[in-house]
Amino acid sequence: MDHLSAPKGRGEAGRVDPTKLPLGEFVLDEGSAVRLHPGHEGFPYSDGQGVEERLLQVLTETADLSTMSRELVAKITDWPSEYHLSPERHNLLRHFDRLDGARVLELGAGCGAVTRFLGERGAQVSAVEGSLIRARCARQRCRDLDNVEVYCSDFRSVEFEAEYDVATLIGVLEYSPTFFQSQQPLLDCLTMARKTLAPQGQLVIAIENQLGLKYFCGSPEDHLSRQFVGLEDLYPPGSVRTVGRAELAALLRQAGFTSVTFQYPFPDYKLPRFVFTEEAFTCPGFAPWEIIRQQSARDYTGRNKALMDERSVWPVVGRNGLIPDLANSFLVVASCTALPPSKHAGPALLAVAYTADRAVPYNVATGFWAEDGQVSIKKEPLTRPDLAEGAGDRSNAAFVHRFGEEAYVAGSHFESELRKAIRADSLDRYVEGLQAWLHFVYRHGVVGLDERDAPRSLIRPDFIDCVPRNLVLGENGLALIDREWEYRGRCSVAVLVLRYFDMCSGDPAFLEFLRRHFPRRQDAIAALLESVGVQIDDAAVQEFVEVYNEICGEVYPWVKPLTATRVDTWLRRHPSLRNRTYAERAIRKGFRLLRSSARRAWRFVSTIG
Numbered sequence: 001m002d003h004l005s006a007p008k009g010r011g012e013a014g015r016v017d018p019t020k021l022p023l024g025e026f027v028l029d030e031g032s033a034v035r036l037h038p039g040h041e042g043f044p045y046s047d048g049q050g051v052e053e054r055l056l057q058v059l060t061e062t063a064d065l066s067t068m069s070r071e072l073v074a075k076i077t078d079w080p081s082e083y084h085l086s087p088e089r090h091n092l093l094r095h096f097d098r099l100d101g102a103r104v105l106e107l108g109a110g111c112g113a114v115t116r117f118l119g120e121r122g123a124q125v126s127a128v129e130g131s132l133i134r135a136r137c138a139r140q141r142c143r144d145l146d147n148v149e150v151y152c153s154d155f156r157s158v159e160f161e162a163e164y165d166v167a168t169l170i171g172v173l174e175y176s177p178t179f180f181q182s183q184q185p186l187l188d189c190l191t192m193a194r195k196t197l198a199p200q201g202q203l204v205i206a207i208e209n210q211l212g213l214k215y216f217c218g219s220p221e222d223h224l225s226r227q228f229v230g231l232e233d234l235y236p237p238g239s240v241r242t243v244g245r246a247e248l249a250a251l252l253r254q255a256g257f258t259s260v261t262f263q264y265p266f267p268d269y270k271l272p273r274f275v276f277t278e279e280a281f282t283c284p285g286f287a288p289w290e291i292i293r294q295q296s297a298r299d300y301t302g303r304n305k306a307l308m309d310e311r312s313v314w315p316v317v318g319r320n321g322l323i324p325d326l327a328n329s330f331l332v333v334a335s336c337t338a339l340p341p342s343k344h345a346g347p348a349l350l351a352v353a354y355t356a357d358r359a360v361p362y363n364v365a366t367g368f369w370a371e372d373g374q375v376s377i378k379k380e381p382l383t384r385p386d387l388a389e390g391a392g393d394r395s396n397a398a399f400v401h402r403f404g405e406e407a408y409v410a411g412s413h414f415e416s417e418l419r420k421a422i423r424a425d426s427l428d429r430y431v432e433g434l435q436a437w438l439h440f441v442y443r444h445g446v447v448g449l450d451e452r453d454a455p456r457s458l459i460r461p462d463f464i465d466c467v468p469r470n471l472v473l474g475e476n477g478l479a480l481i482d483r484e485w486e487y488r489g490r491c492s493v494a495v496l497v498l499r500y501f502d503m504c505s506g507d508p509a510f511l512e513f514l515r516r517h518f519p520r521r522q523d524a525i526a527a528l529l530e531s532v533g534v535q536i537d538d539a540a541v542q543e544f545v546e547v548y549n550e551i552c553g554e555v556y557p558w559v560k561p562l563t564a565t566r567v568d569t570w571l572r573r574h575p576s577l578r579n580r581t582y583a584e585r586a587i588r589k590g591f592r593l594l595r596s597s598a599r600r601a602w603r604f605v606s607t608i609g
């Protein structure tokens, strides 16, 4: 996690290297290939010595250092390594279209996660990092990129020319109170950054929001790991701190920026899945909260039980126009001239949603665009199409992965509505929801309805992903969105049902809900399914396991194959109940009831006799 090492006192943290030097006068350290400020005497920022040493070793030993490297993902063991190695880090900037050939100054480059992204995008990167071990990590991460130079220095000790097209402060501005000894450290840091920019240059900032909704829900402040310390403005003097949107905008204007544009990464800027532009919140008919509510922000300490469910609150916040103020983080682009129009003339970008955790060809960026009052959606491979070799063209395989355009469907996210029924503890609403889903599948998604045993009906290839998270409840009822996959193999409705409950089976809120409503049933999921007319037998479990493994084996090849035993574990089907029809089970249940009431009657008779 990003934080300062054990307190070293303000004196040391605030000390500036004696001489300010231009980057051109830094001295190349042959061993590490980092360029050093000759007067640099160490730097107090650290994720922990052991953490950074391990990271340096990982980077040195890894062959594939690219932003999408699965080799690096395999080495994630904890939050700091996830922060430095996850491909999701780069979702923050993927939609920036002016990086190729741009002169980019990265202020506070850390261990090089963002540096790597900027370098791969073809920018001429000067990455400045105060901590030597972190600078060495950044150099290792970019060792094959000639367009990246890594410098080690406190950035206050650099004599910058006003020459950069882009300067970045990604997760850095909030640390300025620990380095700039003044009444207005954030302002000083922003002013310093502004002076590095060429006349048309842009400053890109990513920072947490002091008023982020997750903090109201009880998440500890991301840097200080204490609840409410930011909301109550209890930041100790000289400590890391952040501000809210209006304050940050005012500081930027004070620092001399005349054009300030906010964007909103969700769940936060560290590992964003979605980035929204300002336009998303003013575009008629577009409901960003229906996307935002699909993901929770993380409590990085992992210690606290949320005081309320953040995901349920976003729609209320959204309908009241408050998302920009309560977003958990900001991505800000500021400049001293009006920003040049984006390369994408015409449609305005509202949002981008990313899937970056799949095997490389299957990762996707989904853009939401507005033009002439219409919102449209376009899916593209996340990496360059030439890297996404084979994507969308797997005609010999059992499934096809599709990119392209689709219509935006206004309405509420259906899985979130099911979660809401759980939060409201309403079994009736939840079951109604399940029935509506099954009805939709039987009506629109089967090749032919099996009249005797409807869940055995085979689904259409493009309904393979028709689970509640890909449904929207709109004016005309349910609609299937995100039609990304076609599965050509045999797949029944029962498989879809198992897929959804496989996802739910790890959710404590869902399991608690079941315990409350089926207190006497060990096999509560099976009981719930019975109530919507679905019986799961061995054949359905086996079919689910095969379909799942066939798709996952390709899209998530590193994931251990699913087994029927694992499914049985969460289904808790009693072995003696397997492979029986519903009627057989009902008859046996009837016998059991008779037996137990006979026993009770016998006990009653024996106590009075």
Ligand SMILES: C[S@@+](CC[C@H](N)C(=O)[O-])C[C@H]1O[C@@H](n2cnc3c(N)ncnc32)[C@H](O)[C@@H]1O
Binding pocket: 002, 003, 043, 045, 107, 108, 109, 110, 111, 112, 113, 114, 128, 129, 130, 131, 134, 153, 154, 155, 156, 169, 170, 171, 172, 175, 179
């Ligand atoms: C939270 S980390 C973010 C690192 C990187 N930008 C990223 O997103 O992965 C903040 C980094 O900024 C560096 N930093 C903060 N203030 C600095 C300063 N005055 N001079 C140089 N580096 C600084 C810290 O050493 C640390 O590596």
